[in-house]
Amino acid sequence: MSLLSVNNLEVSFVTRNGTQKAVKGVSFEVQEKQITAIIGESGSGKSVSCYALLGLIPSPPGRIDGGSAEFGGRDLLTLSENELREIRGRDIAMIFQDPMTCLNPFLTIGEQLIEPLRLHRGMARDAARQRAIELLDEVGIRSPETTFDSFPHEFSGGMRQRVMIAMALINEPRLLIADEPTTALDVTIQAQILRLIADLQKNRDIGVLFISHDLAVVADIADQIVVMEQGEVVEAGSPDTIFKNAQHPYTRKLLAAIPSGERANATAQRDVLIEVDQLRTWFPGSGQDEPVKAVDGVSFNINRGEVLGLVGESGSGKSTLGRSIMRLAAITEGSVVFDGTDVTALEGRDLKDFRRRMQMIFQDPFASLNPRMTVYDTLAEPLLLHGICDRKNLDGHIAKLMDDVGLARGFIRKYPHEFSGGQRQRIAIGRALATQPEFIVADEPVSALDVTIQAQILDLLLALGEEHQLTMLFVSHDMAVIRRIADRVLVMYRGKIVEAGTVSQVFDQPSETYTQSLLASIPGAALAG
Amino acid sequence: MLRFILSRLLQAIPVIFIVITATFFLVRAAPGGPFDAEKVVLPEVKRALEAQYKLDLPLHEQYFAYLGDLTRGELGPSFKYPGRSVNEILFSGLPVTAELGFYALLIALLIGVTAGVFASLKPNTRQDYIPMSLAMIGICMPSFLLGPLLVLVFGIYLEWLPISGWGAIPGDKILPSITLGAAYAAYVARLSRAGMLEILSQDFIRTARAKGLPEWLVVTKHALRGGLIPVVAFLGPAFAGLLAGSFVVETIFQIPGLGRFYVQAAFNRDYTMILGTTVFLSTLIVLFNLVSDVAAAWLNPRLRSQFSGGKS
Incomplete structure (x- = not known):
């Protein structure tokens, strides 16, 4: 069953230099308990599409021109700002690309973690704290009790991304939107975070919408891959079809660009x-x-x-x-x-x-x-x-x-x-x-x-x-x-x-x-x- | 943190020393002396006066005698107010100037921060342009123009407020405080707007929105603290400016504060009074700059943990 179903989404940015269509009639689905990956280069409209669903694009200049986005029996695009706010952080949560800048440096990690609980469920401070500590432990943060009162700058990028994940999952959302969650991280950390996201998704049976510019990153975890170029979906299918039988030239270009193999000439003796x-x-x-x-x-x-x-x-x-x-x-x-x-x-x-x-x-x-x-x-x-x-x-x-x-x-x-x-x-x-x-x-x-x-x-x-x-x-x-x-x-x-x-x-x-x-x-x- | 404060205080000593030395020699280099303007002074009376105030000694001896007095906290006798020491005069004028400066700062912060934050929420719209244009006018308008204008409108045409004095008639503190605070309100408004715009464009604000926080919480809880750090750091220099500005405002509104004594002392060549006020004010300015720097650093958790040595 589909959890989120986006149809013919159109988004444009109105600037002094005219109107730019960023998303031109994009359709995709996220099935329940599955990971859908949207792949595309920067500027392909992949992030804009997802932010638009939650009313998170700045408006103006952003403007949603048409389409629908069915989630839980409602069309997200027709909801008021207040109704959307109820959904954000409760039913649909997000994690972002750069964990270094996405946590508020002026507030403790604990304060930021319990915010969604207190806001959406009116949970008492102590209970929320308890829940946050459990979740920090689950995402692999050592000594979560002390972490709770630390500030973001005391953590590495990988640790901060774990905190972001804990924060996103704290209200047990049904859909997680992950926008390039590993791009800013080292390869070894990237692998750990990918595994963590995949594990959490299995344990909780939630749907994940995973945005990335890197086909290789999503190859191991995605159930569905949607390839976007210049505001349009050019190809979609299972990872197998995409990797073994890509039809669209752009997809092939992306595949070819994955660095692999080595240089032919082994260097001879040189001074x-x-x-x-x-x-x-x-x-x-x-x-x-x-x-x-x-x-x-x-x-x-x-x-x-x-x-x-x-x-x-x-x-x-x-x-x-x-x-x-x-x-x-x-x-x-x-x-x-x-x-x-x-x-x-x-x-x-x-x-x-x-x-x-x-x-x-x-x-x-x-x-x-x-x-x-x-x-x-x-x-x-x-x-x-x-x-x-x-x-x-x-x-x-x-x-x-x-x-x-x-x-x-x-x-x-x-x-x-x-x-x-x-x-x-x-x-x-x-x-x-x-x-x-x-x-x-x-x-x-x-x-x-x-x-x-x-x-x-x-x-x-x-x-x-x-x-x-x-x-x-x-x-x-x-x-x-x-x-x-x-x-x-x-x-x-x-x-x-x-x-x-x-x-x-x-x-x-x-x-x-x-x-x-x-x-x-x-x-x-x-x-x- | 303690080490930072101590080192800043130590750095302040040479600064104040240079201020003292420069002022000491400058006031003596200015033509005229404290007893020249008196109508008829018998030569022997003048000599006696100069002897009493050590003005007959060579310049360098006067200088070292003054430094010696300073280390004991003595600012010397006033030349123009016989029988009163500079210390006494300073402390009689200080409460008035401090009160005036406090009200002005309060006005600057209340109006400035409100207007700046308000403008930053909808940049480049009418909600931004109107307060920021007013702020621009506020910055450009000197207090010696704004003061008389306010007096003319609110004191003389409308007859709403008294036009001079301090604490004698109810309401007489309003116009001087506004006159002194207006330019700072304008500057604070621009600073808070810029600070808030910078913070509101940060990724963590998007995170806060993605968590479903209502906009007022996003602004007050997530943005305000970082956005106002520039304003806090500005408070030190602002205080210095307020003290300097109070000279003008106190003169316009006939307020018996430090500023008026300072200006009069300069006209009268009242050497000890000029020096005493300068030393006192420069010390205050150095202290307030330190306080505002510490406060701004304290607001930033990253700097705070550095100060307290690793863990916050």
Whole structure:
């Protein structure tokens, strides 16, 4: 029996620049006791569709133009705000993408947990507290009694998402809407949260509407998959049909974009470009606390022209390691020898020259570009600063860079906010290439991007690497991405390198249990079978 | 937390010391002296007066003598009010100025926060534009213009309120308080609007709505606390501004507060009075800035736990 049945839903956003149709006649169903997944890239209208059902899109500019959404014998779209409010948090609950920002930092976790109970059931404070503690325990929070009075900032992202789940389930809703609940989490945590959601769904026999941009994530848990593109449903069916017999080209594109397999050419013997020896980067702890040993005695070589993958969870020290090599983080001990020069002792002019030869690409293309500089200015700055060219032939150089990273030359006078995430990352890559570096540290360069865009950027990096004979340290938490781009892999855990080897060694015969657990958490085990 | 407060207090000492030194030498560098304006002063009388107030000593000796007095909490005798010490005069004027400042701050907060929150709920609609335009006018209008305008309208044309004095006739405290508080109400309104808009766009507000909370609870329980942190942090600087502004308002409305003594002291070259008031006010300002910083930090659980060393 269907729990929620959406028919011909149409939503548009009315702005000064005209009306934009975000959802164009979308229909889907969530069966009782089943998980329905809606898949699509950002901007496909998948989140808007679900928020519209509960009256959670800001209006104006949002506007529901038509359709119906049957839930429990009533059409959600015709209910008044007060009637909808009764349903929200009682019959239909939600969890969101980013657990870091979705909990109120000013209120204790307990206060936020009991709110739905007190509101919808008028439960007494003590009884509500008891119930909340039971549920915290059920979602796997240790010592829930003390957690109850803690503030959100005292927890990691995964823990906060567990709290969010507990909060959503506290009133025993019949439908749970999960909007990208694992996207902001590390792979190992992602696997745990997915398992938790699947278990809770089975135990409680509730319906789940699971929104994601990642086909691989939902492969293991969904009963039904609905694929959306540009406000329309393009394909729907069971996971089996979708994965084995996809009809629509967009679905096939999504499937093809799931990173898998490895690079064909195993690198031949090459000379060493960078030697890292017993590198330690410690951050002083506050007061009498132990120093934080972000990088703790790490040694390895990077060969000229190779892509070295550095994988680990957040907090494993992989980003700090990358930054230490770049001399962006203060090194405590050890040496980094770049092409025969020990860079740990460089200062002033020498350091600047050395910086020209090494560049960095950051995770967040939104934050790492100056919003007040046009693409032209962003690219011109390093060119002039390092004397790569003079003002006369600046335009030519910039045009060449734009071609290299696959951006139309007409874009050069635009500002970062006018670009999509993938395009911004292209600009960031262009900026890194401007100084004609020999070595690039790419710190999670594709983690903030949609899968199809991810694949394009990875391809671009590989092509540019070949063309410019670049050596690259590619930092990522995502094993699948590493497998696609790297020649060799280092696995980092708690500031130390726990495993190193070629891609096939590490992926096919991992010797460390930590590496095995990382591999086991790659989403889409169902795909492999 | 205690360590933070102590270190801030220690930092304040050099600040106040610089203020004292600069003021000491500036007032003496200004042309004229405290006894120059008297109509007929026999040279020997003037000399006797200068000797009494140590004005015949070399400048640096005067300076160190003054610092010595300060460490004992003595602000010295007033040159213009014979027989009264600066301490006495300060503490006679302080309650009036403090009361005026308190009412003005109260008006600023009540009107400002209400208007700002109200505007933030429906941004870029009439509910936003009207209070924010008024706030803009409030910020642009100096008190020496607003005060006489209010006197003209409410005191002279409408004859609703008394136009001067403090505590003598019922209602005479209303116009000065409004005059002093208006600009701050406007500024607080803009701050609360911006703070609330920022908080209301956060993800956790959507979470609160998804839980089915009615809108008034979303605003009061989930948004207000974070949204008003900028306002709390502004209270310190606002207090400093209120003290400075009170000079003007006290003069317009003939109020016997600190501000009027300060202005008169400057005209009279009453060195000890100028210095004493400056030292006293700068200390108060430093203290209030500290209090508002601590309060703003206390409202944020993340900072609070840092202050109390890890666990909150």
